[in-house]
Amino acid sequence: MRPTIEIVTATAELLYRFSSEMPDKYMREVFGKDDPELAEKCLQAPKSGMPALYRLIFNLSYDERKALASYINKRIYKY
Numbered sequence: 001m002r003p004t005i006e007i008v009t010a011t012a013e014l015l016y017r018f019s020s021e022m023p024d025k026y027m028r029e030v031f032g033k034d035d036p037e038l039a040e041k042c043l044q045a046p047k048s049g050m051p052a053l054y055r056l057i058f059n060l061s062y063d064e065r066k067a068l069a070s071y072i073n074k075r076i077y078k079y
Helices: 004-020 027-031 036-048 050-058 062-076
Strands: none
Touching: 004 036, 004 062, 027 036, 027 062, 036 050
């Protein structure tokens, strides 16, 4: 099991990526698909802070959540 700080760091990097890049640069890498509706949700999440990120996560489908967790997990192991 990885330390919590590594999980938080990887999640913060993802939130930064959502706020600094257009979704077409990360949708396939993070979610494995291009979805305009999901892209718009990702664009809006950083504008409203952590509550919006929680809302985004809990409104994802099972496969989208799994892909997001897998992406974060891969980022953790880069450290």
